[in-house]
Every structure is written in C-alpha cells, then in structure tokens.
Amino acid sequence: MQKRTILSLVVFLLFMIGLLPVLAMLIKSLSVDGHFSVEAYAGVLTSQRQWALMGNSLSLSVWVMFLTTVIGVPLGLLFGKTDFPLRRFFIFLFVIPLLIPPYITAVSWFDLLGREGFAAQFLGSSFAALSSRFLFGLPGCVAILFSVFLPIPILLTMVFLRTINPRLEEAGRLVSGWRGVLWEITIPLILPGIILSAILTFLLSFGEFSVPNFLRYSVFPVESFTQFSAFYNFKAATAAAVPLVLMALVILLSEAVFMRGEITQLRSSTETKNIPLIPLGAARNGLFGLVALLGFFIVIVPILVLLIQSANGQVYSEALRRAGDSLLRSLLYAVIGATFLTVLGFFTGYLIQTKTFRFWRAIDFTTIFLFALPGTVIGIGLIGLWNTVQTNFIYGTLWIIILGYLARYTALTSRITVTQLAQIPPAMEEAARVAGAGWFRRIIFIVIPMARRGLLAGWIVGYIFSLRDTAITMLVYPAGHDTLPVRIFTLMANGSAELIAALCVILILATLLPAGILWMMANPLLRKINR
Amino acid sequence: MxxxxxxxxxxxxxxxxxxxxxxxxxxxxxxxxxxxxxxxxxxxxxxxxxxxxxxxxxxxxxxxxxxxxxxxxxxxxxxxNLGMVFQDLALWPHLSVYGNIAFGLKAKGVGKQEREERIQKTLILVGMDAFAKRKPAELSGGQQQRVALARALVMEPGxxxxxxxxxxLDLELNIRLRKEILRLQEKLGxxxxxxxxxxxxxxxxxxxxxxxxxxxxxxxxxxxxxxxxxxx
The missing domain is CATH 3.40.50.300 (P-loop containing nucleotide triphosphate hydrolases)
Structure with a gap:
C-alpha cells in the first residue's frame, strides 16, 4: 500500500511537472479567444521561412548525428574493447564538452576563429574572414555540436559493450580473428546502443538552441525562443516548437516499437572483469596519436583559448563582481536541482525496474521524451502553465527553474537508478520482506544502501546538467534569479571578450571541480562501506 | 600422440x-x-x-x-583447431541456427557449396535440420544445446x-544428451x-x-x- 501510494505520487509529479506543461502548451496554441483554431499552425505550414528552418534544423542534426556516430562508435570500441593506453583519461577528456553549456565551446572557437580572434592576429585578416565564415553557419554549428555530443556514442557504445556476455565473443574467437568477431558479433549486438546514440544526438542537435543562436544559424529552437522572448508571441513560439515535439515523439516511438525486442536480448554481464580486450599491437601508438590529436583540438584547444583570453587577474575579479551573485545562485540551484532529481529519479527508476505499474514503459518513455525535447519547448510549456496569479508562488520564485530541471533531466537520474537496481538481486529485497520489513524500511535499509553509488552518480549528473542548463532557465527565470550560464549569455551582447572568457572559465570550474571532488571523496568511502 | x-x-x-x-x-x-x-x-x-x-x-x-x-x-x-561448448552455450542471439553454425566456416573462407554441405550434414547429425532458420531464443534448452554442439563440430576440431x-538441464535431458555426445565422439573420433x-x-x-x-x-x-x- 505504502509502495503504491508513494509511486503513484511520483507518477502524478512526473505528469504535472513534465507532461502537463507540454500538453497545456499544445492545447493553448489551438485556441483563439476561447475557440478552436489552427491559425498558428497554418502560418507555420504555409510560410517559406518555416520550411527553410526545417531544412536548416534537419541539415544540422543529420550532420551531427552522422559525424558523432562515425567517430564516436569507433572511439567507444577503442576505449571499451581494446588495450588502448590511458583509456580513463581520454574518456574523461572527451566527456568535458558535454558537461559544460555548449555555447561556451562556441564562445571559445569564436575567440579563436572570429574576425578579431587569435587567428586574425597570427594568420592575418583574410584567414580570419574565411574562418569566421566557416564558424558562423552550418559548418561551425556542426563542428561545435559534434564536439559537444561526441561523448554520447562513446559512452553508449561502452555501456552496451559491457552488457555483452564475454562468452559470445570468445565463441567467435575460436574460429575467427578479432576483425571478424567485431563485425559479425560485437557490433550487431551493440547495434541497439548505436541506434539509440544516433537518435539522441539527432534529437539533441535538433533541439539545441544556444549554439545556433550564438552562431546566427536559423533553426526551429532559435525561432521559437525569438518569437517568445523578443515578440512575446506565444502562439507563434508554440507553433515553431511543435515540429520539435513531433520529431522527438515520432523518432522515439519508432525506436521503442522497432528496437524493443533487440534491446531485451542483451543482458547485463556480471563478468565485467573478464571482458576480452583486443590487443592493438603495432597500431597502438598510431591510434594513440590520432586520438590524442582529436582530443587536443576539440577539448584542450577551446579551454586553452578561454584561459589565454582571460589571462588577467583583474578580469576575474571584475567577472566575480559582475556575476558573483549569479554564480552563487547557480551553485545553489544546481544543488537543489540535483537533490530533487536524485529523489525523483530514484523512485521513477525503481518503479520502472520493478515494473510496479502496468504502464511502466510509458513512464520510461515519457522521461526520455522530455529529455529529448528542446529546453525551449519545456520552458515555454512551463510558462504557459504556471504563469498565473494563483501560481505565482512557483512562477515568481526559484521553484519554476527547479521544475524545469526536473521536467527535463529526470530521465538521466532514473536511468542511472535502473542500471544500479539491475545489479541488485531481487532476493535482497525479498529477504527483507520475508523478515517482516515494510516497503519503506526495505527501501531505506536495503535498497538505498545497496544503490548508493548509483545515487551519488545520479546526484553528480543532476548537478552538472542543472548547472549547465541554459535554454529552460533563460526562458523561465524570474527577475533576480538568473544563473551564471544565463548571465554569461546576456553579457555576451555588451561584455568584453576577456570578461566572457573569464566567466566561462569560472563556469567550467564550478561544474567540474565540485563534481570531481565529491566523486573522488565519496567513491572510495562507498567502496569501503560496500566491502 | x-x-x-x-x-x-x-x-x-x-x-x-x-x-x-x-x-x-x-x-x-x-x-x-x-x-x-x-x-x-x-x-x-x-x-x-x-x-x-x-x-x-x-x-x-x-x-x-x-x-x-x-x-x-x-x-x-x-x-x-579447437571447438568449445560453453556453460551458458553462448549462442549468438542475433544470428539464426544456420548463421551460428556458418560463422566459423565463413571466417575460415570455406566456399559456399562446401559450407552448405557441411552445415546440412552437421545439422542432420545433431537432429536440428528442421530448425535452421530459427533464432536461438526460439529453441528449447535441449535444442540450444544441440546447436552449440553443431557449431563446434562443424569446424571438425581435433x-x-x-x-x-x-x-x-533436467536429469532426463542430461542423460539423453550425454548419450548423444558419446555417440558423436565415437562416430567422429x-x-x-x-x-x-x-x-x-x-x-x-x-x-x-x-x-x-x-x-x-x-x-x-x-x-x-x-x-x-x-x-x-
């Protein structure tokens, strides 16, 4: 009874926080003066500009999906399946761009390749004009989003590799070399993971707002944001958001229908220590050089540029003076967001893993759908629903931002919980039940202690994604509640390049340092307790 | 020797x-x-x-x-030149019975005609010739066992x-398959x-x-x- 009540409440919260704002937004866009009308949509369908936006959005996301898959999957295989040196370091290195707001990478490349950037100083203005043309448009957006989303196929490839029973590959190794085993056995088995990563990178690129906005490349999320924030045209903003909603819905539904059977054929392997690794032999050094070069260009160079651009102590004190309050708010909201995300994600993950309700798949799908939706869509939905006199205690406070985080990022913490709970034998909870423990007692004394590593990882992921959020916060933040990513974004219009670079460096440190320190401190402690 | x-x-x-x-x-x-x-x-x-x-x-x-x-x-x-039957059989779930048995022969570059003949012969040997198109998940435990055996034997391992x-497996099936293994060992050496x-x-x-x-x-x-x- 306790269990069903609490988990029903979780479902209700997910509906209220995530789905209802999107539904309310769609319903509102279909009414004019209280009557049903498709006026806003007619405008979308008949406008040449909207079709051009669709073309741009599709070009951007298809290119990003293609490049991240073609390069990310081999990198995932290299890190997860071979004796490649310094694998952990490289995984960490490539993940960094995903952890920080994407536009920071764009700012950095602008400082390097823009008309007045470093390239202009060293290589002349004609090169800078060329590089600036490359940056401001499709190629620049693709290059930056490629570096931002590259970790997705790398990590998903590695995760799916770990789910393969090592015996399946060994059976192949008896009759074939590694090349044959990789092509015929390993890659087909992780194909669902590759497709999932391609879908995610496609949808996330399709919904990305900050980079195309900064690089002045017109896509649907930018249009939606502009219609809303510049013209306060709710209907036009919603109409521009609808293709994003439909795209996410259609692609995720197709994935759920066509890939479900495939995915369930994989089982989590308990023999992770015995995963057979491919010896790279003579190719090891060459591959190391190539990967190091890629990491240097897409991760180290952008950070170096920001550090060089802001290499002046005074700029940092100026940055803290002008945005110190936003930094503190960012940290506070990220901590609150991460904590709520961990709790909501845990219970959501629990009800998915234990299949408490018959509609557990729908709940799982909803969280993923909300994660795949552009932040601008969720932001507009939240405003449409909560911007009333009666609900100003939420809309006018930090809680509207927290609701935005919960709506979009619960999928991350619930997925981590599902993965963690899958490692705990059901008999653990059953034994406690037989011993007479109620559901709460079982959760607090058995399940949570056994899942604490996952909870910690979930909290850190929640913290990072709350801190880096730009699109939702930018739309919903009440006066006096702007966070650092939002402050940087607004300062970019009139702030100096040095100041912006310093703020970007501060944001990177605020993201990586607390998360890294917490992980390093807590992880050995948890390991000791688990022993 | x-x-x-x-x-x-x-x-x-x-x-x-x-x-x-x-x-x-x-x-x-x-x-x-x-x-x-x-x-x-x-x-x-x-x-x-x-x-x-x-x-x-x-x-x-x-x-x-x-x-x-x-x-x-x-x-x-x-x-x-070894064959192996694993404890959990390790049949490749994405390949059919035929695909599981053919994999090694293809990897060794055995020509199509010879491959077909050897697969057919081995399937008959283990009594699975009617199930060539099925996926492992569509077979019973005993049938999966036979496929694993066929996959190893088709390579004619020393x-x-x-x-x-x-x-x-349950005791009855265990005894039946034991006899089967003995029969195959005697026949193939x-x-x-x-x-x-x-x-x-x-x-x-x-x-x-x-x-x-x-x-x-x-x-x-x-x-x-x-x-x-x-x-x-």
Missing part, C-alpha cells in the same frame, strides 16, 4: 593462485573429464587450452605444438572442450575434454578422469579407479 599437454602451468587471478604447477596430458581420441568442486580451476584449464587467457607460468602444447608459454599466447584461439554444458562438478555425469562420459583440487591434480586415472578414489 598428445592432443593437449600442459607443463607446470600456474595461473593467478587477483593475487590468488587458481592453478599451481599443474601438468596434464590428453592423448588423441580420449574422453577426459575434469571433475572438481566450484573454484578448483576446472574452467581455467579449458580457457588456457582455448587461448582466452595466458598462464603466469608453464607452457601449453596442442597437437605437440607450443601454443602459449609464460604469460604469452603464441598461437591465438582461432588457429588452434579437440572439443566442453564447460559444464549440461549443468542447466574427436578428443574430448569435458569439465563438470557432477560425478555421475563424469562417470557417464569419461574414458579417463582427472580430479582437480585447489588448482592441482589430485587424481588421474580410469573411471573405476576414480570411483574407488572418491569412496575413500
């Missing part, structure tokens, strides 16, 4: 000696069963023979050819390694190295039994001698 020879093999996992100075010989055509409790190193012997892991000390010979020595694998698994392949913790299974299959205990050979002799040894 020795089909498999291990000389003073030591294997250490996470600081723990799983095998210690283990030596054994298996002559061509024999049916050897390695018997022992869980964790005694039975599966490690098979994995060393297959070339999935390397020994920390000692050497391994297959067909009197040195295949691994002191931390180094000299001949990779695919060049050892040495067949079997790692507790019948442990998950391969050397069999079979690992189990079940005495009855060992006595039903072996021509010679090796009992392992704590990573060392505790007994090596005929089935009758093994029965006496175990009754002590």
């Amino acid at each position: 020795n089909m498999l020879r291990m000389n003073s093999v030591t294997k250490i996992y996470s600081g723990k000696k799983v095998l210690e100075n283990l030596s054994l010989k298996i002559v061509k055509g024999e049916r050897i069963v390695i018997l022992g409790p869980s964790g005694c190193g039975k599966t490690t012997v098979l994995r060393l023979a297959a070339g999935f892991i390397e020994a920390n000390g000692g050497s391994v010979f297959i067909n009197e050819k040195l295949v691994s020595k002191n931390n180094r694998i000299l001949i990779p698994p695919e060049q050892r 040495l067949l390694l079997m790692d507790e392949p019948l442990s998950s 391969f050397t069999l190295l079979y690992v189990t913790h079940a005495r009855e299974e060992a006595f039903g299959i072996a021509s010679r039994i090796i009992i392992l205990n704590k990573g060392q050979v505790a007994f090596d002799g005929t089935v009758e001698e093994a029965e006496k040894y175990l009754k002590r």
Whole structure:
C-alpha cells in the first residue's frame, strides 16, 4: 500500500511537472479567444521561412548525428574493447564538452576563429574572414555540436559493450580473428546502443538552441525562443516548437516499437572483469596519436583559448563582481536541482525496474521524451502553465527553474537508478520482506544502501546538467534569479571578450571541480562501506 | 600422440593462485573429464587450452605444438583447431541456427557449396535440420544445446572442450544428451575434454578422469579407479 501510494505520487509529479506543461502548451496554441483554431499552425505550414528552418534544423542534426556516430562508435570500441593506453583519461577528456553549456565551446572557437580572434592576429585578416565564415553557419554549428555530443556514442557504445556476455565473443574467437568477431558479433549486438546514440544526438542537435543562436544559424529552437522572448508571441513560439515535439515523439516511438525486442536480448554481464580486450599491437601508438590529436583540438584547444583570453587577474575579479551573485545562485540551484532529481529519479527508476505499474514503459518513455525535447519547448510549456496569479508562488520564485530541471533531466537520474537496481538481486529485497520489513524500511535499509553509488552518480549528473542548463532557465527565470550560464549569455551582447572568457572559465570550474571532488571523496568511502 | 599437454602451468587471478604447477596430458581420441568442486580451476584449464587467457607460468602444447608459454599466447584461439561448448552455450542471439553454425566456416573462407554441405550434414547429425532458420531464443534448452554442439563440430576440431554444458538441464535431458555426445565422439573420433562438478555425469562420459583440487591434480586415472578414489 505504502509502495503504491508513494509511486503513484511520483507518477502524478512526473505528469504535472513534465507532461502537463507540454500538453497545456499544445492545447493553448489551438485556441483563439476561447475557440478552436489552427491559425498558428497554418502560418507555420504555409510560410517559406518555416520550411527553410526545417531544412536548416534537419541539415544540422543529420550532420551531427552522422559525424558523432562515425567517430564516436569507433572511439567507444577503442576505449571499451581494446588495450588502448590511458583509456580513463581520454574518456574523461572527451566527456568535458558535454558537461559544460555548449555555447561556451562556441564562445571559445569564436575567440579563436572570429574576425578579431587569435587567428586574425597570427594568420592575418583574410584567414580570419574565411574562418569566421566557416564558424558562423552550418559548418561551425556542426563542428561545435559534434564536439559537444561526441561523448554520447562513446559512452553508449561502452555501456552496451559491457552488457555483452564475454562468452559470445570468445565463441567467435575460436574460429575467427578479432576483425571478424567485431563485425559479425560485437557490433550487431551493440547495434541497439548505436541506434539509440544516433537518435539522441539527432534529437539533441535538433533541439539545441544556444549554439545556433550564438552562431546566427536559423533553426526551429532559435525561432521559437525569438518569437517568445523578443515578440512575446506565444502562439507563434508554440507553433515553431511543435515540429520539435513531433520529431522527438515520432523518432522515439519508432525506436521503442522497432528496437524493443533487440534491446531485451542483451543482458547485463556480471563478468565485467573478464571482458576480452583486443590487443592493438603495432597500431597502438598510431591510434594513440590520432586520438590524442582529436582530443587536443576539440577539448584542450577551446579551454586553452578561454584561459589565454582571460589571462588577467583583474578580469576575474571584475567577472566575480559582475556575476558573483549569479554564480552563487547557480551553485545553489544546481544543488537543489540535483537533490530533487536524485529523489525523483530514484523512485521513477525503481518503479520502472520493478515494473510496479502496468504502464511502466510509458513512464520510461515519457522521461526520455522530455529529455529529448528542446529546453525551449519545456520552458515555454512551463510558462504557459504556471504563469498565473494563483501560481505565482512557483512562477515568481526559484521553484519554476527547479521544475524545469526536473521536467527535463529526470530521465538521466532514473536511468542511472535502473542500471544500479539491475545489479541488485531481487532476493535482497525479498529477504527483507520475508523478515517482516515494510516497503519503506526495505527501501531505506536495503535498497538505498545497496544503490548508493548509483545515487551519488545520479546526484553528480543532476548537478552538472542543472548547472549547465541554459535554454529552460533563460526562458523561465524570474527577475533576480538568473544563473551564471544565463548571465554569461546576456553579457555576451555588451561584455568584453576577456570578461566572457573569464566567466566561462569560472563556469567550467564550478561544474567540474565540485563534481570531481565529491566523486573522488565519496567513491572510495562507498567502496569501503560496500566491502 | 598428445592432443593437449600442459607443463607446470600456474595461473593467478587477483593475487590468488587458481592453478599451481599443474601438468596434464590428453592423448588423441580420449574422453577426459575434469571433475572438481566450484573454484578448483576446472574452467581455467579449458580457457588456457582455448587461448582466452595466458598462464603466469608453464607452457601449453596442442597437437605437440607450443601454443602459449609464460604469460604469452603464441598461437591465438582461432588457429588452434579447437571447438568449445560453453556453460551458458553462448549462442549468438542475433544470428539464426544456420548463421551460428556458418560463422566459423565463413571466417575460415570455406566456399559456399562446401559450407552448405557441411552445415546440412552437421545439422542432420545433431537432429536440428528442421530448425535452421530459427533464432536461438526460439529453441528449447535441449535444442540450444544441440546447436552449440553443431557449431563446434562443424569446424571438425581435433579437440572439443566442453564447460559444464549440461549443468542447466533436467536429469532426463542430461542423460539423453550425454548419450548423444558419446555417440558423436565415437562416430567422429574427436578428443574430448569435458569439465563438470557432477560425478555421475563424469562417470557417464569419461574414458579417463582427472580430479582437480585447489588448482592441482589430485587424481588421474580410469573411471573405476576414480570411483574407488572418491569412496575413500
């Protein structure tokens, strides 16, 4: 009874926080003066500009999906399946761009390749004009989003590799070399993971707002944001958001229908220590050089540029003076967001893993759908629903931002919980039940202690994604509640390049340092307790 | 002629000696069963023979050819002419029965016509010719067992390694498949190295039994001698 009540409440919260704002937004866009009308949509369908936006959005996301898959999957295989040196370091290195707001990478490349950037100083203005043309448009957006989303196929490839029973590959190794085993056995088995990563990178690129906005490349999320924030045209903003909603819905539904059977054929392997690794032999050094070069260009160079651009102590004190309050708010909201995300994600993950309700798949799908939706869509939905006199205690406070985080990022913490709970034998909870423990007692004394590593990882992921959020916060933040990513974004219009670079460096440190320190401190402690 | 020879093999996992100075010989055509409790190193012997892991000390010979020595694998698994049936069978879920059996032949570059003939012959041999198009998930436990056996046998291995392949089956099916394995071994003449913790299974299959205990050979002799040894 306790269990069903609490988990029903979780479902209700997910509906209220995530789905209802999107539904309310769609319903509102279909009414004019209280009557049903498709006026806003007619405008979308008949406008040449909207079709051009669709073309741009599709070009951007298809290119990003293609490049991240073609390069990310081999990198995932290299890190997860071979004796490649310094694998952990490289995984960490490539993940960094995903952890920080994407536009920071764009700012950095602008400082390097823009008309007045470093390239202009060293290589002349004609090169800078060329590089600036490359940056401001499709190629620049693709290059930056490629570096931002590259970790997705790398990590998903590695995760799916770990789910393969090592015996399946060994059976192949008896009759074939590694090349044959990789092509015929390993890659087909992780194909669902590759497709999932391609879908995610496609949808996330399709919904990305900050980079195309900064690089002045017109896509649907930018249009939606502009219609809303510049013209306060709710209907036009919603109409521009609808293709994003439909795209996410259609692609995720197709994935759920066509890939479900495939995915369930994989089982989590308990023999992770015995995963057979491919010896790279003579190719090891060459591959190391190539990967190091890629990491240097897409991760180290952008950070170096920001550090060089802001290499002046005074700029940092100026940055803290002008945005110190936003930094503190960012940290506070990220901590609150991460904590709520961990709790909501845990219970959501629990009800998915234990299949408490018959509609557990729908709940799982909803969280993923909300994660795949552009932040601008969720932001507009939240405003449409909560911007009333009666609900100003939420809309006018930090809680509207927290609701935005919960709506979009619960999928991350619930997925981590599902993965963690899958490692705990059901008999653990059953034994406690037989011993007479109620559901709460079982959760607090058995399940949570056994899942604490996952909870910690979930909290850190929640913290990072709350801190880096730009699109939702930018739309919903009440006066006096702007966070650092939002402050940087607004300062970019009139702030100096040095100041912006310093703020970007501060944001990177605020993201990586607390998360890294917490992980390093807590992880050995948890390991000791688990022993 | 020795089909498999291990000389003073030591294997250490996470600081723990799983095998210690283990030596054994298996002559061509024999049916050897390695018997022992869980964790005694039975599966490690098979994995060393297959070339999935390397020994920390000692050497391994297959067909009197040195295949691994002191931390180094000299001949990779695919060049050892071995077949193996795994404890969990390890049938590739994305391939059909036919695809599972064909994989090795394709990898070895066997021509299409010969491949078809060998697959058909092997499927008939194990009584699975009517199920060639099915996926492993669509088969019963016993049928999956036969497919795993067919996948190993189609390569005409000199040495067949079997790692507790019948442990998950009920007694009746276990006995039936044991007889089947004996029939196939007699017909095809391969050397069999079979690992189990079940005495009855060992006595039903072996021509010679090796009992392992704590990573060392505790007994090596005929089935009758093994029965006496175990009754002590």
